[in-house]
Amino acid sequence: MADAALWIMVVVLAVVILVLALLLKRILAAAASIPPKVDAIAGVAAAASRDLDAVAVLLTTQGYIKSIRASVLDYGGSLDVALPDY
Amino acid sequence: MEIQVAIIILLSTVIIAELAVFLIATIVQLFKINSGLSVVLPLVGQIVAKTSPVNPVLDDINANLVVTRDALENLMLKKGGPDAAGLVESLFPGEGAKFLRRVNRSGKVVNVGTVYTRGVGILASLGRGAPIGAAHAKGAAVRDAQYSTTEVAKVYPAPPDRRNPNLNIPKAPVIGRDPVHSPYEPTLTEGTRLRDAQGRMTGSPPPAPTGKIEVAPPAEPAPAAPTQADPPSSPRRLSAKGTRPWER
Numbered sequence: 001m002a003d004a005a006l007w008i009m010v011v012v013l014a015v016v017i018l019v020l021a022l023l024l025k026r027i028l029a030a031a032a033s034i035p036p037k038v039d040a041i042a043g044v045a046a047a048a049s050r051d052l053d054a055v056a057v058l059l060t061t062q063g064y065i066k067s068i069r070a071s072v073l074d075y076g077g078s079l080d081v082a083l084p085d086y
Numbered sequence: 087m088e089i090q091v092a093i094i095i096l097l098s099t100v101i102i103a104e105l106a107v108f109l110i111a112t113i114v115q116l117f118k119i120n121s122g123l124s125v126v127l128p129l130v131g132q133i134v135a136k137t138s139p140v141n142p143v144l145d146d147i148n149a150n151l152v153v154t155r156d157a158l159e160n161l162m163l164k165k166g167g168p169d170a171a172g173l174v175e176s177l178f179p180g181e182g183a184k185f186l187r188r189v190n191r192s193g194k195v196v197n198v199g200t201v202y203t204r205g206v207g208i209l210a211s212l213g214r215g216a217p218i219g220a221a222h223a224k225g226a227a228v229r230d231a232q233y234s235t236t237e238v239a240k241v242y243p244a245p246p247d248r249r250n251p252n253l254n255i256p257k258a259p260v261i262g263r264d265p266v267h268s269p270y271e272p273t274l275t276e277g278t279r280l281r282d283a284q285g286r287m288t289g290s291p292p293p294a295p296t297g298k299i300e301v302a303p304p305a306e307p308a309p310a311a312p313t314q315a316d317p318p319s320s321p322r323r324l325s326a327k328g329t330r331p332w333e334r
Contacts, residue, residue: 007090038118052136053136055140065147065151
């Protein structure tokens with residue numbers, strides 16, 4: 001009876017080894033797949049950060065838009081005077 | 087020791103070794119992830135810092151553009167009347183209906199660009215007396231859409247540097263010197279509109295020009311110009327101070 005119990009325990013341990021190996025291998029594969037993606041994200045973030053250096057030009061564009069608005073409104077005012085209403 | 091116990095001990099050792107190997111490898115990968123994220127996070131912070139002023143700037147730009155657009159659209163409505171949507175449609179196909187919705191108007195959008203060329207439309211709206219200027223506000227187009235630019239090209243030929251001598255295109259007309267050969271017809275209304283937006287007559291037209299020069303007699307003699315002081319007899323330093331009428 002004791003021998004049978006010991007043999008059952010041996011079988012259970014063998015199965016546990018296989019299942020444990022399978023699960024740990026999957027965890028390791030998942031963990032190993034993350035660092036390349038993090039490196040890729042770091043490269044993209046660095047490039048995006050460099051590209052965003054041009055955001056400062058938006059301030060220049062903002063000034064241009066303001067002056068263009070003033071010019072267009074002046075032009076429209078002149079047209080309002082020059083052309084008869086419908 | 088029995089053989090089963092020995093196998094159990096061996097299997098337990100294998101399990102522990104298996105756990106140790108895989109967990110150590112996983113820990114190594116987690117360290118790599120940690121170091122990678124320590125590189126990524128400052129870059130993300132830079133992106134956030136650099137994009138933070140974008141929204142207010144873009145909002146300001148959009149507000150300026152909307153104000154400009156509204157002003158121009160109101161001007162087009164004021165000057166173009168029901169043709170305004172057609173003008174927008176001719177410049178930006180598909181935008182005429184949106185323009186009407188923005189200004190809370192309804193109606194059919196007629197692309198005036200398919201009927202008038204830009205120059206002809208401008209001449210007509212300016213009331214220069216061009217043939218198309220007659221009855222352009224109401225009714226169908228008076229010009230053939232296919233050949234609408236031919237007459238304009240005759241009146242306004244290409245500049246000399248682009249002129250082909252083989253085509254024998256006449257020179258630009260001289261206006262005012264020889265009215266008989268002038269391409270312009272005398273206008274009857276001098277730019278005033280005889281009809282309102284609904285086509286109703288708004289008043290009697292002013293008299294047509296006769297071509298004669300009429301000189302009206304002066305109603306009363308013009309006031310005499312203020313007399314100026316006599317020039318000094320001997321040359322000296324001249325000064326206007328004290329000689330002006332309001333300084334006496």
